[in-house]
Amino acid sequence: MEWSEYRNRIESPEDEYRTNVPALFADPDTFDAFVNDLATELDPSAFDYVARIDAMGFIPGTALARRFGVGFIAVRKDEKLPIREEHRVADTLVDYTGKEKMLEVDTRQVPTDDPILLVDDWMETASQVGTAIDLLERAGGTVGGIALLAAEENETTRRLNDEYGVYSVKSFRE
Numbered sequence: 001m002e003w004s005e006y007r008n009r010i011e012s013p014e015d016e017y018r019t020n021v022p023a024l025f026a027d028p029d030t031f032d033a034f035v036n037d038l039a040t041e042l043d044p045s046a047f048d049y050v051a052r053i054d055a056m057g058f059i060p061g062t063a064l065a066r067r068f069g070v071g072f073i074a075v076r077k078d079e080k081l082p083i084r085e086e087h088r089v090a091d092t093l094v095d096y097t098g099k100e101k102m103l104e105v106d107t108r109q110v111p112t113d114d115p116i117l118l119v120d121d122w123m124e125t126a127s128q129v130g131t132a133i134d135l136l137e138r139a140g141g142t143v144g145g146i147a148l149l150a151a152e153e154n155e156t157t158r159r160l161n162d163e164y165g166v167y168s169v170k171s172f173r174e
């Protein structure tokens with residue numbers, strides 16, 4: 001699907017600086033097109049797990065994981081995982097909002113030998129994606145790619161692309 005069609009779907013008349021990504025998921029044809037666009041860019045045999053960032057990343061991440069027939073790893077926000085400290089890796093970050101957030105992973109869910117595809121909806125400063133990768137690696141995992149609806153192009157996202165491979169429907173210039 002052309003980016004203009006996605007953009008029309010997610011534009012927010014109420015706030016021109018933000019996108020309404022849930023509106024994309026509400027339309028079945030656009031949702032299918034998004035998952036298809038990502039799936040055709042990716043080699044399913046290259047990934048044994050999909051990790052998804054809470055909250056919007058859970059939606060395309062789940063769809064892609066089921067498409068590829070692989071398991072899920074949840075990267076959760078703000079101490080929602082009901083697990084003991086010994087099983088948790090966590091870190092704080094400041095993302096595009098300027099606010100501090102926390103991501104956490106249950107280390108028992110992270111495979112040590114199988115490549116992981118990390119999925120989210122959007123990457124701007126890449127703080128959330130970068131922190132999620134760090135947590136997965138601290139848990140012993142290997143990230144083999146990053147899949148998104150849209151990725152801004154900047155020094156950080158270029159480095160992530162060089163290191164892990166970024167697959168996105170839309171990449172923006174700085």
Ligand SMILES: O=P(O)(O)OC[C@H]1O[C@H](OP(=O)(O)OP(=O)(O)O)[C@H](O)[C@@H]1O
Nearest residue numbers: 054055056095096123124125126127128
């Ligand atoms: O590149 P960054 O600066 O890290 O920003 C991108 C992140 O921000 C959004 O999450 P947000 O926490 O705003 O919303 P959500 O919980 O609804 O996914 C988006 O889903 C990405 O995870």
